[in-house]
Amino acid sequence: MSLSITLRFEIEDLLHEYAAVLDAADLDKWPEFFTEDCFYEVIPRENYDRGLPLALIRCESKGMLKDRASAIRDTMMYEQRYLRHVVSGIRVTAESDAGIFVEANYAVFETLVDTPTRVFNVGRYLSRVVYEEKRLKFAEMHCIFDSLLVPNSLIYPI
Amino acid sequence: MSLSITLRFEIEDLLHEYAAVLDAADLDKWPEFFTEDCFYEVIPRENYDRGLPLALIRCESKGMLKDRASAIRDTMMYEQRYLRHVVSGIRVTAESDAGIFVEANYAVFETLVDTPTRVFNVGRYLSRVVYEEKRLKFAEMHCIFDSLLVPNSLIYPI
Amino acid sequence: MSLSITLRFEIEDLLHEYAAVLDAADLDKWPEFFTEDCFYEVIPRENYDRGLPLALIRCESKGMLKDRASAIRDTMMYEQRYLRHVVSGIRVTAESDAGIFVEANYAVFETLVDTPTRVFNVGRYLSRVVYEEKRLKFAEMHCIFDSLLVPNSLIYPI
Numbered sequence: 001m002s003l004s005i006t007l008r009f010e011i012e013d014l015l016h017e018y019a020a021v022l023d024a025a026d027l028d029k030w031p032e033f034f035t036e037d038c039f040y041e042v043i044p045r046e047n048y049d050r051g052l053p054l055a056l057i058r059c060e061s062k063g064m065l066k067d068r069a070s071a072i073r074d075t076m077m078y079e080q081r082y083l084r085h086v087v088s089g090i091r092v093t094a095e096s097d098a099g100i101f102v103e104a105n106y107a108v109f110e111t112l113v114d115t116p117t118r119v120f121n122v123g124r125y126l127s128r129v130v131y132e133e134k135r136l137k138f139a140e141m142h143c144i145f146d147s148l149l150v151p152n153s154l155i156y157p158i
Numbered sequence: 159m160s161l162s163i164t165l166r167f168e169i170e171d172l173l174h175e176y177a178a179v180l181d182a183a184d185l186d187k188w189p190e191f192f193t194e195d196c197f198y199e200v201i202p203r204e205n206y207d208r209g210l211p212l213a214l215i216r217c218e219s220k221g222m223l224k225d226r227a228s229a230i231r232d233t234m235m236y237e238q239r240y241l242r243h244v245v246s247g248i249r250v251t252a253e254s255d256a257g258i259f260v261e262a263n264y265a266v267f268e269t270l271v272d273t274p275t276r277v278f279n280v281g282r283y284l285s286r287v288v289y290e291e292k293r294l295k296f297a298e299m300h301c302i303f304d305s306l307l308v309p310n311s312l313i314y315p316i
Numbered sequence: 317m318s319l320s321i322t323l324r325f326e327i328e329d330l331l332h333e334y335a336a337v338l339d340a341a342d343l344d345k346w347p348e349f350f351t352e353d354c355f356y357e358v359i360p361r362e363n364y365d366r367g368l369p370l371a372l373i374r375c376e377s378k379g380m381l382k383d384r385a386s387a388i389r390d391t392m393m394y395e396q397r398y399l400r401h402v403v404s405g406i407r408v409t410a411e412s413d414a415g416i417f418v419e420a421n422y423a424v425f426e427t428l429v430d431t432p433t434r435v436f437n438v439g440r441y442l443s444r445v446v447y448e449e450k451r452l453k454f455a456e457m458h459c460i461f462d463s464l465l466v467p468n469s470l471i472y473p474i
Binding site: 167 | 321324361404406407419422423437438439462464
């Protein structure tokens with residue numbers, strides 16, 4: 001593995017900060033992890049594996065991510081609901097002119113008022129990261145989740 | 159990120175060994191991860207965010223940690239109960255003369271006799287670590303958990 | 317810790333690739349993570365701690381791993397079932413002529429058709445890794461799980 005130590009740490013930090021921002025429900029900061037012309041989707045594993053495009057969330061630019069962040073803020077402020085990301089298995093699977101391809105597993109836990117914490121969504125991140133102004137950003141991110149059941153509440157990014 | 163590679167690894171190892179000691183229910187070793195005048199608490203996210211001091215566990219010195227460890231040993235020996243920590247997102251958020259500020263996410267799973275494993279407690283560690291006799295120790299540790307429901311059994315450290 | 321940086325990364329990558337292969341249900345690749353005369357078991361914590369040999373899965377060579385992989389493929393193709401590994405706390409506990417001793421915690425989540433994702437099995441990996449043709453492989457792997465209840469479906473490797 002020829003990946004430099006610094007780059008490896010930068011990639012780990014990128015994913016950890018990404019998770020921390022989502023856990024803090026700091027949705028204004030969420031789009032800042034992406035490039036202008038990014039692609040972001042939350043898609044069931046079954047669809048992804050079969051090449052079916054149907055996704056739960058699909059954004060084709062940073063602008064669309066910002067719109068989604070605003071929409072969530074406007075509609076979701078009334079309910080108390082915590083998410084918690086546990087991310088593991090971060091690894092680079094390929095490098096090319098198009099960027100660095102990074103995979104990881106995630107488990108997201110949900111805690112609602114007066115209910116015990118439960119498993120919300122598990123799956124993997126498939127991403128392509130690039131440098132933009134000396135900072136690593138997601139040019140592409142597929143959140144591929146295992147469940148075929150769609151939680152009603154999955155309007156938050158993963 | 160100017161953090162040295164060695165320090166980064168030392169911090170990761172500290173948190174991983176901490177988790178391993180708790181998972182092994184090796185409570186005698188637990189206080190040894192802390193400085194003499196440490197602060198340790200297990201507190202709901204809601205209280206922490208609002209600045210309310212009410213915590214489930216609150217210890218203001220290593221001596222108090224030792225007392226708690228003894229108390230748990232004396233009362234809990236009769237029941238078979240396993241905990242398992244999964245810790246991710248370890249990252250340094252600041253460095254100062256007061257120490258190194260480290261955050262991480264955790265999920266703790268509980269297994270009781272004759273019941274399937276379940277999610278016990280999830281949240282994040284907010285800690286300040288310092289060197290004591292060339293070993294990194296926690297001078298401060300806040301275990302901030304997401305659930306508003308308090309599990310009866312949460313008398314173990316997290 | 318005198319462990320070289322490269323070795324540390326190689327060990328992390330080994331465990332992450334191992335998890336990725338199992339999550340992809342790519343069972344042909346699974347035995348390739350092991351040496352010819354490997355030992356692999358999935359054993360309850362209670363039995364392991366007491367020195368009782370009774371294990372859920374026990375393979376004493378790479379050949380036995382291959383047999384098991386074939387058996388699973390032949391019997392399990394009909395059902396849709398996803399596993400997802402979250403691995404944390406990877407750390408080297410000892411080094412000797414016999415190899416490098418590596419521990420980690422794992423949580424495996426299971427998703428069946430039309431059911432929400434649930435916690436399937438949590439525990440720890442206790443392994444001994446060695447170099448074989450310049451690649452790290454498992455010479456020994458104990459998957460020690462916390463639950464005393466045995467899930468019917470635990471025929472997959474962990």
